[in-house]
Amino acid sequence: MEKAPYPVPPLGLCLLAACLRDHYEVKVYDGVFDEGKSLVALVEHFNPDYVGFSIRNIDDIVMDREIFYLDGILDKFIRPVMAATDVPIILGGSGFSIFPVECMKLTGADYGIVGEAEVILPALLDRLQFNLDISMLPNLITSEDWKIQTGSSFSYSKPILKRFSEIDSWIDFTHYLQKGVYSIQTKRGCSHRCIYCTYPLIEGIKFRTRKPADIADEIEQAHKRLGFITFEFVDSTFNDPAGHAELICREIISRKIKVRLRTMGINPRHTSDELFELMLEAGFYQIDATPDSASPKMLKNLGKGFDLPEIEKMALLIRKYNIPTMWFFLFGGPGEDDQTFMETVEFIENHINPADLVYMNAGLRIYPNTPLYSIAVSEGRIITGDAVFQPPAYYFTEKITRSRLDQMMKEVSMLYPNCLPALETSPSPEMIAEALTLRMSKQFDEPMFRTLLRIRKKWRGEGKI
Template sequence: MTKERKIDKLFLLFPPYRFSQETVYRPSQPLGISYLAGVLRNEINLEIMDAPAESEYEQELEEGYTWFGASLSEIRARIEKAKPDIVGMTCIFSSVFPVIRQIAQEIKKIDPEILVIIGGTYPTFMPEYCLSEPAIDCICLGEGEITILEFIQRLRQGKSFSELDGFAYKDNEKVRVNPKTKWIENLDSIPFPARDLLPMSLYQERGIPHSLSMRSKKYAPMITSRGCPAHCIYCSSSAFWGRRYRFRSPRNVADEIGELIDRWGIEEIQFEDDNITANKERAKAIFQEIINRNYKIKFNFPNGVALWTLDQELVDLMEKAGCYEMTLAFESGCQEVVQNIVKKPINLKKASQITKYIKTKKIRTEAFYIIGFPGETKDQILQTIRFAKQMKTDLAYFFIANPLPGTELYQIAKQKQMLKDDFNFENLSYLKSPY
């Protein structure tokens, strides 16, 4: 892959979902490939296909799994028509990789010269395994805007990938992994997601966003920051996005909201940051900017809000700006588990107090809890259940602690040989223990 190549067309595919029966299917606008498209649109002719949004096809798969989104034949037809030089796919969840593998194999049947590049959380932490699939050529590790741009430029120039940061590829059948060391420091410099290349009308017709209590079908997801300063044992955010928390300016965030309102008629924003309030003063400035611009929107935080960052002033601003729901990430109702096992910087007493204050507002509350951590006792799990009842949130989610790739939890489970013999990342379930 070091000879000069004519690279004219890129096809970005958000693949069909592969989900288990207990999973709630919630399609949403794919921000990752939309950001890539925003950066690349002036560099190369490109096309986006959002397979879950553009087709209602469903197929029952093995072991209780379902393929949801465009069928293999529908995807093949689109790619044959597009005639791309490169197909890029995102793999956020390990359960989707079998679908990506199958699509990659189909692409090579269309034309073995088409390059297949994948990115996302799973391939970032499992590059050797993912590249063991012959139909997958290379992987973009971590955030991909700069890497994929340089990848295309190096292809055209016939340059080696040996110095391409955050990139995994095959060199004479040997897998080479260049670690991710460079990150985009100024997130304001990144163009807004290329939503004009997405089937925006379909999301309002078919899509169900993360929140089950949405106020408007005219919604859009947004991300205002990357990463998280906390290093919880179950989460790979800081490993994927880099150890330093980075964020967009309040003005830049408000400008994107304004574009969403003016161009797409958006009435609801779903902030999908891993930790939008990590920098409390910036968060306050964002919500104050929404108020100052008189944006008439509603918003929530489906990925959760960091309880240790909240105070009454911030909650008041959130409500005034349009917040109608908060998902509170307690993870456990036992301080010992939170502090010594989960390693989350939460004081449960203070978290309980701010939760009670939130409940005095016109804000719906949900809560996240995770049980079944290695070292957690039955009594501690029961304590979490009692705590959840005491919090009286409108809804509480309970998940099994899964050892996901890139997490400290996986390293612990692996080192202590705690995983079941048939353990497979691709079949993880939030309702079944992997230990």
């Protein structure tokens, strides 16, 4: 249901539907805009033998906001469907994969699959259909004992199936044409070891890349169907392993198609002139840079795997090629203090284009099975086995108080209008309206965040904010 920062189409569900369609009749219901209104009628009409729910977001990982999505997911989708049908309910999705046992218990679902499910979901349905043994299916969890069946490396070590999601063939994509994007993966897995991160748990610890030609084919075909749209790469990091991103760009360039591309997660370690030149030529108009910190001590403490000179090199390239960038910094991790905070601020002052957005978040979500969880246990903040699910648990350094860090972030944002604390990142309707007018009148072809920053600076000058 979340529509911020923009609505994201259900890529995982559509990939699964594409895998099931050879042997099953499949319907995908997109809850993002309908929010459950027509779901029960659809279930009654379609009369399925199984219902699967994709649980993407559990909570919003902003310490002071603490939105807990699962209650709404239960009320608007899962409970009404359970009341309307007795067929087996199967859960999956990235949020679910972090908290499978908790989600199973809370929802009362029959089955769940942890992690990617292109192979295991069809195998589960085939076995259920013929009453065959399912106890050997890896990554499966059942309501019988809520234990994740072993063999968890099974799917994570296999190559990614060659399937195109064809998102727009499963759902009404018109909703996404205006504000949204067409999501696409170039790989799965992450071999980095950021202490708080769940990506290796959800996708596996080894990068498993897709063939650049397949990725370009997928983009080309979607482009033919939908016209000039934005494609977003939803990988853990786009330019890992080294060289893969360059090959993808070359493939896209060779197709001579006009598309807009954007990506999250550029790893500073593998950036170069060649990468940025290729990205621009392929159609990138916006990227995210997520170093989390620019303090050498914090980069080490957070297990980022790259160092300050590498971030500086990336920042220089970003400015040289003027690629609009949203920067993300995460404060309050183990060892964060006044000095480490100021080191990051110094980097922002010296290296980041004032036309680019700097997003400042404080407090690290503690997830099970991560190094941060172990740190929190060793520091006596939580006890082994403690639920960090609900209310969502956060780590915050002892070396600065929360109010002091908030004050310092506020000061930075007063000094630099392009720096925004997490709670202030949703622009008001008035700001959006003014940005839209400005874009129309000046024919701006820049990412919306840059226009919003222009308005923010103007309003700051006028004392409006």
